Amino acid sequence: MECENKPANAEFSVSCDRRKSARPPEPCAIVIFGASGDLTARKLIPAFFDLFKIDRLPDDFIIVGASRSPLNDDTFRARLTDKHQGEPGDDDKWQSFLERCFYVPLDYDKAADYVTLRQRLGALDKTYNTAGNLVFYLAIPPGIYPLVSRHLGEAGMSRESAGGGWVRIVVEKPFGRDLASARELNHTMHESFSEEQIFRIDHYLAKETVQNVLMLRFANTLFEPLWNRNYIEYVGILAAEKLGVEHRAGYYEDSGVIRDMFQNHMMQLLALTAMEAPSVFEAPRVHEEKVKVFRSIKPFTEARPAENLILGQYGAGKIDNAAAAAYRQEPGVDPGSNTPTFAMLRLFIDNWRWRGVPFYIASGKRLAEKKTKIVVQFKAIPHYMFRYLLGDEIPANRLILGIYPREEIKLSFQAKLPGTQLCMQTVKMDFQYQNRAHTLDAYSRSLLDCINGDHMLFWGQDGVEQTWKYLDPILSSCSQYGGEGRRLNFYEPRSWGPDESLAWMRRILNV
Numbered sequence: 001m002e003c004e005n006k007p008a009n010a011e012f013s014v015s016c017d018r019r020k021s022a023r024p025p026e027p028c029a030i031v032i033f034g035a036s037g038d039l040t041a042r043k044l045i046p047a048f049f050d051l052f053k054i055d056r057l058p059d060d061f062i063i064v065g066a067s068r069s070p071l072n073d074d075t076f077r078a079r080l081t082d083k084h085q086g087e088p089g090d091d092d093k094w095q096s097f098l099e100r101c102f103y104v105p106l107d108y109d110k111a112a113d114y115v116t117l118r119q120r121l122g123a124l125d126k127t128y129n130t131a132g133n134l135v136f137y138l139a140i141p142p143g144i145y146p147l148v149s150r151h152l153g154e155a156g157m158s159r160e161s162a163g164g165g166w167v168r169i170v171v172e173k174p175f176g177r178d179l180a181s182a183r184e185l186n187h188t189m190h191e192s193f194s195e196e197q198i199f200r201i202d203h204y205l206a207k208e209t210v211q212n213v214l215m216l217r218f219a220n221t222l223f224e225p226l227w228n229r230n231y232i233e234y235v236g237i238l239a240a241e242k243l244g245v246e247h248r249a250g251y252y253e254d255s256g257v258i259r260d261m262f263q264n265h266m267m268q269l270l271a272l273t274a275m276e277a278p279s280v281f282e283a284p285r286v287h288e289e290k291v292k293v294f295r296s297i298k299p300f301t302e303a304r305p306a307e308n309l310i311l312g313q314y315g316a317g318k319i320d321n322a323a324a325a326a327y328r329q330e331p332g333v334d335p336g337s338n339t340p341t342f343a344m345l346r347l348f349i350d351n352w353r354w355r356g357v358p359f360y361i362a363s364g365k366r367l368a369e370k371k372t373k374i375v376v377q378f379k380a381i382p383h384y385m386f387r388y389l390l391g392d393e394i395p396a397n398r399l400i401l402g403i404y405p406r407e408e409i410k411l412s413f414q415a416k417l418p419g420t421q422l423c424m425q426t427v428k429m430d431f432q433y434q435n436r437a438h439t440l441d442a443y444s445r446s447l448l449d450c451i452n453g454d455h456m457l458f459w460g461q462d463g464v465e466q467t468w469k470y471l472d473p474i475l476s477s478c479s480q481y482g483g484e485g486r487r488l489n490f491y492e493p494r495s496w497g498p499d500e501s502l503a504w505m506r507r508i509l510n511v
């Protein structure tokens with residue numbers, strides 16, 4: 001099978017997923033609830049437009065925006081155009097794309113509005129031949145997911161139509177705010193939709209390097225025999241953001257870093273790094289292996305929490321010589337807020353492969369750089385025969401899977417420095433994705449997979465519930481820390497987090 005992205009001068013073999021290349025996406029209507037919002041303008045429409053530009057959307061597709069704002073097709077299109085950051089030469093394509101965008105005003109709790117939506121979709125289906133296939137995208141505040149899901153069921157839009165059209169629903173994070181609410185949300189959604197129809201999106205999973213973790217581990221002989229407690233000292237996972245909460249304080253105050261980053265993105269990176277090889281590369285088998293990792297995480301205990309959890313919140317300071325507000329001073333934030341904007345967690349996976357290996361996971365806002373990576377630190381060699389010549393220290397091998405800003409793989413090892421003298425140096429083998437062919441943005445890829453009915457890049461219900469089960473005690477620990485005001489450590493803006501975590505951040509995450 002020939003690869004569409006195959007570089008002209010590829011020296012080695014390239015093989016592609018035969019199922020995907022062979023199958024064009026099926027016609028469909030995409031309904032975005034919350035179409036007047038931030039996510040739609042910043043992520044969804046640009047992602048759909050990118051797919052449209054490279055002919056990856058079905059020939060027969062439409063996008064229908066639905067939200068309370070009093071818009072019509074024309075004003076919706078004008079609004080999309082206002083926010084559209086086009087590239088030179090895109091204008092004609094953008095106009096053709098807009099012709100496929102429609103709008104239905106809808107009050108999320110009004111049953112009659114869903115009937116109107118159904119009728120409009122029926123009429124559009126006749127004109128645009130969308131074959132009755134529907135993707136519902138919930139780009140609305142999580143509190144109203146159950147409401148919309150129920151109304152779709154009651155309006156008869158959640159089940160496959162007599163004509164055979166399929167129906168799918170995409171749910172944005174957060175999937176609940178703890179185990180109890182996640183279970184309740186799953187239960188409510190299952191009243192109208194089957195698990196097979198639900199796509200819980202985590203765009204991190206669609207990033208090239210994230211997808212590559214499994215290929216690196218399981219398509220090479222080299223790494224897997226070493227990928228265990230016998231050879232690995234520790235694993236570090238970092239997702240650092242430079243920005244503060246910006247305009248999303250309302251959401252963040254209620255969520256904090258554990259709900260915003262750990263329950264979803266960080267846990268997925270952990271699972272990909274730690275899971276066993278599935279028997280085949282199919283979504284249900286991959287999901288099963290990830291869930292086994294989540295089940296094996298040693299439960300968090302209150303004993304010695306300082307060794308396992310460091311929480312922080314950004315304070316006031318200066319950024320580029322201008323005053324920068326503390327988190328507590330941000331608009332919409334409670335001035336006494338104890339919401340953590342930084343966390344560093346040390347956890348252990350209690351299974352044969354990982355027993356005793358610490359996993360350090362850190363994420364925070366307003367840190368020194370925007371950076372995401374996985375660091376795999378191998379153990380030092382058992383015997384150092386050069387010690388009399390070169391001294392005592394020899395750095396152990398380290399593998400870095402860079403996710404942002406550079407999608408890259410770097411392996412460090414020791415080599416002789418060329419010359420007559422015996423000198424050793426650490427060198428790096430370096431693979432950079434940006435040198436390769438065009439890659440799709442993570443949202444575009446996830447949306448395309450949803451249209452293709454592929455669950456690989458989405459969360460299953462089991463995974464969501466298992467991760468909350470592990471994180472619930474940490475969340476209650478956060479509130480206790482905050483309440484006492486003792487354990488929430490403040491940090492300078494554009495630093496690498498609170499002083500308490502700095503040594504870990506430097507040694508383990510190499511910041």
Ligand SMILES: NC(=O)c1ccc[n+]([C@@H]2O[C@H](COP(=O)([O-])OP(=O)(O)OC[C@H]3O[C@@H](n4cnc5c(N)ncnc54)[C@H](OP(=O)(O)O)[C@@H]3O)[C@@H](O)[C@H]2O)c1
Nearest residue numbers: 034036037038039040067068069139140141142172173174
């Ligand atoms: N924005 C992001 O970067 C981002 C990233 C990851 C996940 N998410 C998730 O994606 C979803 C949408 O995010 P967003 O940032 O686009 O949200 P948003 O802008 O706050 O809200 C989206 C739309 O929902 C409607 N809405 C807002 N508050 C409402 C309320 N209390 N009751 C009923 N309707 C309300 C509004 O439309 P109308 O008033 O016109 O109905 C609004 O335009 C959320 O679940 C969020 O957690 C967002």
